[in-house]
Amino acid sequence: MKTHTRIILAVVLFILPILVRSVTFYQTPFYKAEVSRPDFASFKLPEPPTPSASLAAVAAPAGEGKVVIIDAYHGNQYVPNEIEPLVTALSARGGRVEFDKGVQPLAGQLKYASAYIVFSPSLAFSGDELRAIRQFVDSGGRLLVFADPTRSLIAVDSYSGATFVSPDVNYINPVLAPYGLSFANDYLYNLQDNEGNFRNVKFVDFSDSPMTAGLKMVVFYGVHSVQPNTGSSLIRSDSNTFSSLTDQRGIYAPLALSENGQVLAAGDFSFLTNPFNQVADNAMLLGAIADFALGSERAPSLVNFPYLFSRPTSLVTVGEVRLDASLLGPIATLQNALKLVNVPLNVRAKAADGSDVIVLGALQDQDTISVYTRPFGITLNEENGIDIKGLGKVSAEDSGLLLFSQSPRSNTLVLLAPTAKMLPELVRLVAGGDLSSCVVQENIGICSLTPVSEEEDYSFDDYYYEYTTETPVPVP
Numbered sequence: 413m414k415t416h417t418r419i420i421l422a423v424v425l426f427i428l429p430i431l432v433r434s435v436t437f438y439q440t441p442f443y444k445a446e447v448s449r450p451d452f453a454s455f456k457l458p459e460p461p462t463p464s465a466s467l468a469a470v471a472a473p474a475g476e477g478k479v480v481i482i483d484a485y486h487g488n489q490y491v492p493n494e495i496e497p498l499v500t501a502l503s504a505r506g507g508r509v510e511f512d513k514g515v516q517p518l519a520g521q522l523k524y525a526s527a528y529i530v531f532s533p534s535l536a537f538s539g540d541e542l543r544a545i546r547q548f549v550d551s552g553g554r555l556l557v558f559a560d561p562t563r564s565l566i567a568v569d570s571y572s573g574a575t576f577v578s579p580d581v582n583y584i585n586p587v588l589a590p591y592g593l594s595f596a597n598d599y600l601y602n603l604q605d606n607e608g609n610f611r612n613v614k615f616v617d618f619s620d621s622p623m624t625a626g627l628k629m630v631v632f633y634g635v636h637s638v639q640p641n642t643g644s645s646l647i648r649s650d651s652n653t654f655s656s657l658t659d660q661r662g663i664y665a666p667l668a669l670s671e672n673g674q675v676l677a678a679g680d681f682s683f684l685t686n687p688f689n690q691v692a693d694n695a696m697l698l699g700a701i702a703d704f705a706l707g708s709e710r711a712p713s714l715v716n717f718p719y720l721f722s723r724p725t726s727l728v729t730v731g732e733v734r735l736d737a738s739l740l741g742p743i744a745t746l747q748n749a750l751k752l753v754n755v756p757l758n759v760r761a762k763a764a765d766g767s768d769v770i771v772l773g774a775l776q777d778q779d780t781i782s783v784y785t786r787p788f789g790i791t792l793n794e795e796n797g798i799d800i801k802g803l804g805k806v807s808a809e810d811s812g813l814l815l816f817s818q819s820p821r822s823n824t825l826v827l828l829a830p831t832a833k834m835l836p837e838l839v840r841l842v843a844g845g846d847l848s849s850c851v852v853q854e855n856i857g858i859c860s861l862t863p864v865s866e867e868e869d870y871s872f873d874d875y876y877y878e879y880t881t882e883t884p885v886p887v888p
Contacts, residue, residue: 464628469608470788476506478526485514489563501702519544527554534565552710558681561599572755591670592642598657617648629692636679640668689785726763731777742839771826812838814857833864
């Protein structure tokens with residue numbers, strides 16, 4: 413009996429705490445309480461701003477035949493389908509888009525381009541590339557640079573395991589430096605008025621410019637601020653916008669133009685991509701950017717050979733220059749170089765009417781060539797030197813001159829070597845298309861040549877050589 417009682421007591425002591433805890437935790441008996449719920453009927457999801465006006469179709473190809481080069485060689489942090497809306501807008505205006513993948517030097521591609529576009533690079537530009545871009549802009553080409561604070565390069569040190577963040581502004585600011593523009597290593601944000609997120613900033617303050625005509629509002633989805641040191645801001649934020657660099661309120665610019673009007677810097681390019689290009693007036697801004705890229709009027713320049721001529725071209729010689737065997741080979745190379753750009757070159761005794769002209773001459777024929785040198789302020793002095801107005805004096809013994817002039821009727825390129833014997837080297841230099849060894853200022857080029865004595869005669873008209881194992885002896 414005692415054993416039975418102990419068992420019952422043990423069971424009760426085991427169950428009793430469980431019952432007490434259950435009643436306390438679940439509040440038995442249960443009393444139904446009213447639970448407050450959100451008013452879903454009155455709740456509205458935020459919607460992106462709609463365009464202020466419908467986009468007008470492009471009436472006529474504004475950039476027919478012009479070429480836009482897009483950088484794809486500097487670790488650019490984009491994929492082609494992201495920028496498809498911009499490529500489509502350029503094509504709709506008659507432009508042709510090419511991607512630079514480093515197959516040939518950048519200077520070669522920029523010779524015929526209307527615009528060069530760079531998106532968020534992660535590799536530095538070389539000195540030669542920076543010089544090529546500078547020459548390109550100076551000759552009327554347009555440079556468009558897009559950065560993005562969300563596209564920074566993240567690298568991990570293989571030894572320490574440390575993580576390094578390298579923002580795209582480190583690689584693009586050297587490209588912009590000559591034009592008084594730079595990106596800050598920040599992002600803009602607005603806590604009061606934004607498009608669904610504090611980093612999606614609305615902009616409604618626009619400068620008076622063809623780039624911003626008709627815009628009421630644009631939205632940038634993560635954007636660097638642009639610092640126009642000598643340029644001008646095209647778009648400005650309101651006073652409630654902050655920079656992550658200082659967390660200070662201010663008026664910041666996401667888009668700016670250089671002082672010469674040839675360079676555009678944008679701190680974001682997500683507004684060009686789908687679906688963000690359909691928000692507010694982003695599509696109108698995209699169209700204006702395409703018009704800007706195709707709106708350049710490039711002046712022909714010596715560094716752009718063979719893209720100096722647009723008509724069939726005549727090659728003529730003046731003075732004592734003769735078409736001997738040493739000159740025919742370089743002329744053939746020159747002919748092939750122009751053939752690649754669909755410009756026929758024909759050797760003539762006199763330039764054909766309505767054609768462009770290449771003139772071959774020698775500096776020693778002063779009376780003959782003066783008609784070509786005088787318009788450039790070039791004279792030959794008695795000390796065997798060349799006086800060039802604005803440049804100074806150079807040697808006439810080992811320097812070749814390139815002179816380019818443009819007119820509505822004809823473009824003329826004059827090649828002058830110190831002597832007729834040195835002319836083939838100068839022709840080969842120009843035909844190669846690389847004038848990096850020449851000093852080029854505006855439309856005058858000065859190239860260093862190897863002196864050749866006039867007494868040296870390479871022709872075989874008078875005698876030939878009988879070659880043996882010994883010293884060759886001329887046989888009449």
